[in-house]
Amino acid sequence: xxxxxxxxxxxxxxxxxxxxxxxxxxxxxxxxxxxxxxxxxxxxxxxxxxxxxxxxxxxxxxxxxxxxxxxxxxxxxxxxxxxxxxxxxxxxxxxxxxxxxxxxxxxxxxxxxxxxxxxxxxxxxxxxxxxxxxxxxxxxxxxxxxxxxxxxxxxxxxxxxxxxxxxxxxxxxxxxxxxxxxxxxxxxxxxxxxxxxxxxxxxxxxxxxxxxxxxxxxxxxxxxxxxx
Numbered sequence: 001x002x003x004x005x006x007x008x009x010x011x012x013x014x015x016x017x018x019x020x021x022x023x024x025x026x027x028x029x030x031x032x033x034x035x036x037x038x039x040x041x042x043x044x045x046x047x048x049x050x051x052x053x054x055x056x057x058x059x060x061x062x063x064x065x066x067x068x069x070x071x072x073x074x075x076x077x078x079x080x081x082x083x084x085x086x087x088x089x090x091x092x093x094x095x096x097x098x099x100x101x102x103x104x105x106x107x108x109x110x111x112x113x114x115x116x117x118x119x120x121x122x123x124x125x126x127x128x129x130x131x132x133x134x135x136x137x138x139x140x141x142x143x144x145x146x147x148x149x150x151x152x153x154x155x156x157x158x159x160x161x162x163x164x165x166x167x168x169x170x171x172x173x174x175x176x177x178x179x180x181x182x183x184x185x186x187x188x189x190x191x192x193x194x195x196x197x198x199x200x201x202x203x204x205x206x207x208x209x210x211x212x213x214x215x216x217x218x219x220x221x222x223x224x225x226x227x228x
Contacts (some may be wrong), residue, residue, distance in 0.1 A: 005100035006047040010108045026219040033111035035063040040115035043122040105175040112202040113173045125176045131190030135174040137203035139167045171203040
């Protein structure tokens, strides 16, 4: 496979969670889950961590990962993921002349994503020749169950044709793409985007105290072999 770079990203805070990426989730720092699974993925050839936090950079030092620190204008929770990954690619090219064939984007807010999910996404990219591959999970609510309002009248958002398809949402846990898509078009997924399906419970993103506790409960259940 072409040179495959994984970019694990961290940015900003979360509602009610101080230092969320270095906070222990079931006994392990949140950021460590992404770094460990990245290291276990068979197809990842190089992994870097992009962060705007010195605390996260220090914590990552325990996991032998290269850290790229972002400048002030690329710090904070509102920094777009595209800008974070672009900065990492430009820094690697400027410092080392390194240009990967594929980029795997792994936001550090998904502690339940597995190495097997990462490998499946990369294999899908190689097998299909697509512009990009994204992870999806079953949508919590189907648009066929939604309504729009005209005054106080509830009208179906979509027509009821019977046998509605199962719908999914992009989870944000994994993006696999060719660097040119991001560098030239500023996108994480292109016109020909394929998907891998992850379980909803493995697609939890830690953005609040509630989702932190939800992810922690799943990790503890995994350790008890309640489900895998």
